[in-house]
Structure formats: C-alpha cells, structure tokens
Amino acid sequence: MLSEINYLLFNSVLAVSFVASAVYLVFFFGQQERLRKVARMILIGSGILQTLYILSRYLIAGYTPITSQHEAITFFAWSVTWAYLSFHWRYSVRNFGTFISLLVLILLLVAASVSREFHPLAPALQSLWLPVHAGVSVMAYGFLALSFCGGIMYLLQERELKSKKLGFFFSRLPSLESLDQLNSHCLTAGFTFLTLGMVSGSIWARQAWGTYWQWDPKETWSLITWFLYAIQLHQRVTVGWRGKRAAVMSIVGFASVLFTLWGVTYLLGGVHSYAQ
C-alpha cells in the first residue's frame, strides 16, 4: 500500500514539475504576469509533493532516504526547489524561476531513470549523523545550484550587453547587478552549508571509521569543490571579484559539485559509493 502511494507520488512529482517548467517557459516567451503566478503556484505544489515523497520513502525504509543514487538526486531536486522558494521570499530576480524549474525537472528526470529500489542500510551508515551530514551537504548543493543558474543568466545577459546586440534575453533577464547579488548571497549560504557538511562528515568518519579524513575519492573531490568555492568567496571579499568572473566560477564550482555527486560514484568508487 505505502509503496504504491510512494510510486504514485514520484510520478506525480514528475508530472507536476513538468507542467511547472512548461508554464514557466510559456511565461518566459510571452511575459504575461498572470502565468508567472500560476507557474509559481505549480512549482510550490511540486515542492510539497517532493517533500511528501521523501517522507513516504522515509516511512517505508525507516532511515533518511538519501543513500541510493535515486534518493540523493531527488533530495538534490528538493533542496534546489526549496532553496529557490525560500530565496524568492527575500529577493525577486526576474525570470529566475524558469531556469530553476528546468534544472529541477532535469534532476527529477535523472532520478527517474535510475533504480528506485530500496536497499538495506549498510551498517556503517546507521547513525544519526546520516541525516545531519547528508542533509546539510544537499542543502549546500541547493544553494550552489541557484548560484549556477544565476551564473548562466549573468553570462547570457552580459553577452548581449557587451556585443551590443540586444535581443531575446535583454528584456527578459534581470540586471547584471541583481544577478551578481544573487551570486554573492547564494555563494555565502551554499559555502556555509558546504563547510558544515564537511565538518559533520569528518566527525562522523571519526566515529564510524576511526579517522577524520581518509582521502576517499568523494572526500577528495568534496575538498576540491570546497576550495573552488573558498577561492571565489575569498576573492570576492578581498579584491571584489564579481561579474563575469564570478559567474564563470559559479558554473565551474557547480560542475565540480555534480562530479562529486555522480562522477565519483561511477568512476572512482570508494566508501561513499551508494548501493549499486
């Protein structure tokens, strides 16, 4: 019974997210304010369904559902959605939702394409640290994803401004200043969560494996990602790195995030690999 609900929930998450992206895209082309509100409501609906889906998986599995590939990506989509929705509460960035909803849809499609099986939890993962470490890390990825989307929008807008060919994106995308602000805020929030994720991970590692750090591929790549973002933040604070350079760096950083999340599991293995 519960697993059927669970199955249905994921399919409805997919469907609702698809509709949200579609409406956002129509809004992006037509720019009718009414559609934006509709699209946002649908995205909120998708966010709520994602939450319910994760809860239902938790009830079935009995542990925080973030250990398999499918679960990690769903959690990732969830954190992007809610990072955006909470962010929107304070700042309004024109047409940001279109980019976010597409990213969420892509993540969910990837999640749909991998196995949704439940796996018994490895003994090493049975700990209260699991939700803390994985949850905080995924929240970090959520905010870093926002800065990635902001970075892409910045590059699109800047290209039109620099080339002096004001076309499709010029009127639809927000000002460079607000995109740069977005980058700065998301970078700060994302980096804070990322650091907390690494600290909690290493405390957990000390408890589970007896050592704070063991140069596992995932740990190594997390450290690389952490450094990429640390450099960005440092340069922004000290010499005022901003604009195009910051946008490019946020995209590079996010590529590193994605590699840490997937590439490492498939290509390099290690103790962090999810159940295959």
Next chain:
Amino acid sequence: MPSETILLLGVNHKNTPLEVREKLALSSGYEEPLQALAGIAGLKEYFLLSTCNRVEILVSAKDSAAVEKELAGFLFGDALSPDQYEKYLYCHRDDEAIHHLFMVAASLDSMIVGESQILGQLKEAYRWAADKKCTGPILNKLLHKAFSVAKRVRSETRIGSSAVSISYAAIELAKKIFGTLDNKKVLLIGAGEMAELAAEHLVGNGAKDVVVANRTLERALDLAKCFNGRAVGLDEVSDQLEQVDIIVSSTGAPGVILHKADVKPLMRNRRNKPLFFIDIAVPRDLDPALNDLDNVYLYDIDDLNNVVELNKAERDKEAVKASRIVDEEALKFQDWQAGLAITPTIAALRKKGNRISRMELERTLPRLKNLSDKERKSIEKMAGAIVSRLLHDPVIFLKSESCKDQSEMKVDLFRSLFNLEKKE
C-alpha cells in the same frame, strides 16, 4: 443613422509646424475655450483636447457643414485666415472620427508612438469637459471607450515597452547594468548641450552626484550648478573614474581622450564595480577597446542608435497589432451608435416581443391536448395581441416629438430598459 454627426477637427504635429500650433495652443486652460464653444449653435456635445503636439475639438452636432466652418474659425481664431489654415486642418466625421480618437488614445498617433502621457492628457481634458457638463451620452460613451481601448492596447501589445530615443536607450541600458540608478554617480566629460540633456535624464531616473569635467572650468561650473554637482578640470578625470559609475563623454576633442590602458588599472581600486561609458561625441572620445575590459560597458552614439532602431522595428510590429485592436473597437462603437436610431430600436423591440410570445406558446400549447384548431388559433392570437398592446405605448413614446430632441439619451435608456443591447 442617428440624426447627429460626430465631428473631429484638429491640428497635430504631423502636418502643422510648431509655430502654427503655438498660436492656437489654449494656454489659458480648458475653462474659457469650453465656455466659448457653448456659444456655437448646433453643438449638442463637445470636448476639447490640447497638448503640445495637438489641438483637437470633438463634437456631436446636427448641421455639420455649418458647424464645421464655425469650429475651424474658433480653432484658429484670428491667427490664420481660412485660406491659410486649410492645409493644416483635418476634419473627420463619424466612423473616421471615432477611429482617429481611438488611435490618439492608444498613442498610435503620437510623435513617439507608444508613449503613455497622452492617455493622462486625454483623461484630464475629459474631466474638464465632464465637469462643465459639455459632454452627453454619445461623447461620454465614446471617451470611456477610448480609455478602455488604450488600456487594451497597453496590456495586449508591447508597444510601450521599448525605448525609442537615445536618452531612453541609455537609461534602459544603465538599468540593465546597475539594476537601479538610485544614488549612482555621473561624470560628464565635456559640458555641451547633449551632455546636459543626458545628465538631466540620468538625474531624473535617480542618479545622485553629478561631476562635470570640462576644458573651460567656467562652463563646467555653470553646468554643475544646475545639478548641485561639482566641477573639475579635464586632468582630474582619472581620479574621478574611481568614484563614479556612469560617464557621459561629449567633448569636441579631435582624438581619443581616454584609453583602455588608463582605465584598466583603476578597476582594482574600484573593486571591479561596473563602469558604464556613454560616448556621444563625434569623433569619438573614448577608446573602443574599453568595452573589452571586464565590468566595463561602452556604448557610442552609433551603438545607441542601433538600439533605438531595433526598438523601433519591434515597436512597429506591435503598432500593427494595436491598430487591429483599434479597428475592432471602432466597429463595436459604430454598432452601438447605429443602434441608437429610433427605427431599428422599434424593430428590435417588436422582434423581441414576438420571440417571447412564440417561446411561451411553444411551451404551453403541447400541454393543452384537447384543443381544436380554432381554439389553438385563438390562443395564438391572444398571445400576439397582449404583446403588441403592451408595446404600443412605449413605441408611441419613442416616436413622439418630445423624444426627438434628446433621442440618443432616451433611446439609450430605452434599449437598456428592454435589454436590447445585444445584437440580434
């Protein structure tokens, strides 16, 4: 057709030079001219619009040929003789007049198509006319319709959304770079008229400090005073570049006065805050390579013109859409107006009565089973008789002499009373 004609006379920026328009601009406001119009015989309703680009009189009148002449005389006063003003004046009747008014309201007839000021001016003019009780059922309906056409055009097309002058284009660009112009600092290099105009626009949109650098300090001081700004010498430009955000350059210098190499080292001190250079000088003051620097944006006069041209093309496309809306709404209004005539109203009323009696008969007769043909005929006759007797008095009232004078108002009321608004 109704007995009254809608007449629209006027001059506008398209075929009347400013010198002529100046002579007739009603500088004393609306009150006096409206009173003067009241003296013209044959006018039932009248309305006056006066802006810097147009003067138009809109009336509903009986004897239109004579009224037309009088109105033209009123419009030009003593300034011009009939021979002289003939080539400036346009005069539209009925359908054309309605269409023209809607075009004006929708800002399709404006000097800058799509600008939004005209609607406000139209509403202001209408407020005056309505306060002085110069308008009646026809013009009230017509003007309200004009406002709603303007609103529809604004919401259904993107006609007002793009900048079509160089100053607006520069502001639009600055807003895409800085988000808002509030508290941004402006540096003017060169203190010419163009620079003054640009600065005015920037300050009008929120820019705060204005610094003027000029070859002759005196002129710089004069201009700086206009904006409560400061004046500096040309050799201090580099220092200023660390502080300001927007630079408008318009000197008459024969060559480039600011090179990429001059600006590059400044960016570190600015902590890479964006710089927006606007070069409106010919020949150019600023090194085109400045645009290659990170966070530096350079637009020269040609670039700005390209933006304007692009927007114009976009706007023309939207104007086509807007004219379609105007056509559609003008037709709707003509239908309404045609309905105001007495004969079609009576016809519509009879038609409605017959329809109701037929409908009721169709409902009742099948239930009365044991009727002979004769009895059935009698019932049908009775139903018809009730309807026509009931409608007899209202029809007599419509046709009566007392109605002829204010036919529009009464017919309009009559039509709402019997719910004849919809086309059958």
